[in-house]
Amino acid sequence: MGKQTIRVGFIGLNPDSKWAATAHIPALRLLESDFEIVGVANRTLKSAQRTARELDLRLAFASPEELISSPDIDLVVVTVKVPHHLELVAAALMAGKHVYCEWPLGKGLDEARELAAMARETASVAVIGTQGRLAAGVEALKALIADGYVGKVLSSSIIASGGNWAGQASAETYYLSDSANGASMQSIALGHTLVAVQHVLGSFSVLDATFGRNFDSVKIIETAEILPKDVPDQVMVQGHMTSGAAISIHYRAGASRGTNFLWEINGTEGDIQVTGDMGYPQIVELSISGGRLDDRALAPLAPRRRRAVGEGLSPAAEAVAEIYKCIATDIRTGSRTAPNFDDGVALHELIARIEDSAAAKTERMG
Amino acid sequence: MGKQTIRVGFIGLNPDSKWAATAHIPALRLLESDFEIVGVANRTLKSAQRTARELDLRLAFASPEELISSPDIDLVVVTVKVPHHLELVAAALMAGKHVYCEWPLGKGLDEARELAAMARETASVAVIGTQGRLAAGVEALKALIADGYVGKVLSSSIIASGGNWAGQASAETYYLSDSANGASMQSIALGHTLVAVQHVLGSFSVLDATFGRNFDSVKIIETAEILPKDVPDQVMVQGHMTSGAAISIHYRAGASRGTNFLWEINGTEGDIQVTGDMGYPQIVELSISGGRLDDRALAPLAPRRRRAVGEGLSPAAEAVAEIYKCIATDIRTGSRTAPNFDDGVALHELIARIEDSAAAKTERMG
Incomplete structure (x- = not known):
């Protein structure tokens, strides 16, 4: 893929949401030579239309499924609550889209492993939002x-x-x-x-x-x-x-x-x-x-000194912009510079170790 | 016992030592209506004589044993290194003296329990220096x-x-x-x-x-x-x-x-x-x-506001002065207001729990 603009579709984007407003949108606006925010799907078409209108996006989709299957979308950004990640991310991968999924990847280690395994079978760039x-x-x-x-x-x-x-x-x-x-x-x-x-x-x-x-x-x-x-x-x-x-x-x-x-x-x-x-x-x-x-x-x-790309961004938006920069590179060159689903699985594994340790202690203590 | 002055003998008192100079001595000087620092025993008579001279004490003992058996001493303060606590504190208790032993009470829980058991068999006020x-x-x-x-x-x-x-x-x-x-x-x-x-x-x-x-x-x-x-x-x-x-x-x-x-x-x-x-x-x-x-x-x-007794003392000396005030009360009234050897055992037990937990983990991890 050449230097054409990567067309981004958001699943779960509310212009009033602090995270979208302060992180994703400013980051992508700054990277406008690489990305275009094309459209959005929310729980209802009405909500998507409101977001599209307020953020001046071309497309409001009636459902996440429509967004995922749209030929106008290259990268699906999943910013909904964790319990919906598995279904939406899996659908996006199956549709051949690149995916940027907010952390946590799954509701737990099993879901994360399932999605990572799925991503490995595709040519998609599958990115987890651990921008730390x-x-x-x-x-x-x-x-x-x-x-x-x-x-x-x-x-x-x-x-x-x-x-x-x-x-x-x-x-x-x-x-x-x-x-x-x-x-x-x-x-x-x-x-x-x-x-x-x-x-x-x-x-x-x-x-x-x-x-x-x-x-x-x-x-x-x-x-x-x-x-x-x-x-x-x-x-x-x-x-x-x-x-x-x-x-x-x-x-x-x-x-x-x-x-x-x-x-x-x-x-x-x-x-x-x-x-x-x-x-x-x-x-x-x-x-x-x-x-x-x-x-x-x-x-x-x-x-x-702040990176040039991040000038004027909040620290939160700057870190997200760094992820998007990596995504652009990964999509164009086949590199794996952005945090990917395997990184997400490793983090889920560490958290599972922590949860197991805490649970084992509770059991030992009766 | 009436309001007569409690005669204090130190085992292990070096006028150059920061702790003695900044805590015990200023505390006792302030409580001069209750306590008199009578004498000192160190490793050598010469060292004891030097301390006695510099701190203007009446007696320099040739050995801890002499101090402990002296009829001029009511309260033995043990400020030597921990490994010597058991022997010296036991001897002081056996001689019927009151004891103020710096923390830790013993080299470990067993020694602390031994000393606490011994103290319970005597009429001595047996105080541990946990002034926190x-x-x-x-x-x-x-x-x-x-x-x-x-x-x-x-x-x-x-x-x-x-x-x-x-x-x-x-x-x-x-x-x-x-x-x-x-x-x-x-x-x-x-x-x-x-x-x-x-x-x-x-x-x-x-x-x-x-x-x-x-x-x-x-x-x-x-x-x-x-x-x-x-x-x-x-x-x-x-x-x-x-x-x-x-x-x-x-x-x-x-x-x-x-x-x-x-x-x-x-x-x-x-x-x-x-x-x-x-x-x-x-x-x-x-x-x-x-x-x-x-x-x-x-x-x-x-x-x-600082307690009246502590005016002008460092925080370290003030807390030690509080212990001495408690000791004076305990000796005169039979109360147990100062931290005592049973408190010391409880703290040793807590530290043993901590050490056992750390050791068990090391074992579990192989």
Whole structure:
């Protein structure tokens, strides 16, 4: 395929949705020589038409199936809730489309493996939205560690907030509270962070997890209705990286008035601290400070200049733009630079290890 | 016993030692209506004489045995290294003296139990130096939590530095590196913090620990000699308190240019953050900030006024002075207000649980 524009169709695009408005749309608008946002399919034609009108898109599809089978679409972007990923992504792959599926890939490891196996049988570029390793702050951090700023890494500690998964939810986000939907704090919030952690510090060797649940019900904000919740609101992971570095991670549901993202890395020659406004290093602006050798304290480290393509974008949109840039390259050259479904399976496997560890502990303790 | 002065004898008191100079001596000087520092026994008579001269003490003993058997001593304060605690404390109890033994009580749980059993057979006041629950900052924190500042506690996270136990040691502190001496990061640094954690948050229900060792040798600063080290330099504990609150603790050997003591407590109605210069809440000045309800961020919480007795003392000395005040009361009234040997055994038991958990994990993982 030459340098023709890649025609993008969204399944699940609401112009009022913060994520679409702040990440995907600005990213694609910036990459207009590579991509055209052609059309959208939502739950109803009316909703799709509204999105198309407000975002000035050519096509509003009556259903996801119509979008997937349309000859006007090259790349299907799936931004609906996790439980619908399997069906929609599978259909898009079967129709020969390229796919960009938001993380998590499936409701669990099995679905992810099914989709990855399917993708391997096609010529499609099948991309998972784990853009954490492409976020500018994470890239800058990785470069510092790789360049030996802290020497050999001895330890790393993360305290973070998940934002959701506490005792309240909107009607729209309540589905996060039901483990059947595969959209837990450990899969979404921790999952994205694990991508960044592994990008910077390498693979996990041993790990051990403890989950906690302070809230077994959720109050729906709009209606004051009380609905059940069976996902954890406390997720703790401790262990070691294959490098030998110790790692401790504590995710808390909701938000703190104090620490919402603190990632410290301590080495033989220096220390680095990364902070942000929420436990989503792939979304928030990351502040990096460090000190080494004779430094007695941390000082802000000059942030690496933003990539040219990302000028003017939020950190969230910039990281998504990086994925789209990779997708354009992968579609045109057959490379595999974007996070792909096999990467998604590996992350699902890591989260399954964490869930199994937490479950085994609960069983051991009776 | 009436309001006569309690005559104190130190075993292991070096006027150059930071701990004696900054904690015990100023504390006792301030409590001069209750205590008189009468004498000292060190490894040699010469050393004891030097201490007695420099601190203006009446008596220098030729040996610990002489001090213990002296009719001029009511309270024996044992501030020598842990491996000598059993013998000296046992001898002091047998001689009918009151005892103040620095933490840890024994080289391990067995020694601690032996000493506690012995103390129960005597009329002696037998005190363990776990002054964390008497530190002004910890007391202030406990009051905030007990008063409901954060509502129901949901989670607590601690990232701290142990100071010692990394790749370097002085000749004097090298003994910390040998597990046979019972002076590990988990027993000393974490141990004192666990006293504060339990004082503020209640008891542990379930816990799980992971240890790590980046350094298996230590460079002696004075001689550049390389000596073996078999204690952990990474100690991670995660679990739950009986209240249901999640708890995650990460102690790293050495010091960070970033976080050296961060203790965050998150509740249904507020958040509190406690910081200090090192992972010793019983020693360092603690800064407490908090926010609740409509507060969007943390703000410094007005520190509780220091207790009158502690005016002018460092936080370390003030907490030790609180122990001595309790000791005076306990000796005079038969109360048990100071941390006693049974408290010491309970803390040894908790640390043994932590060590067993870490060891079991190592075994499970092969």
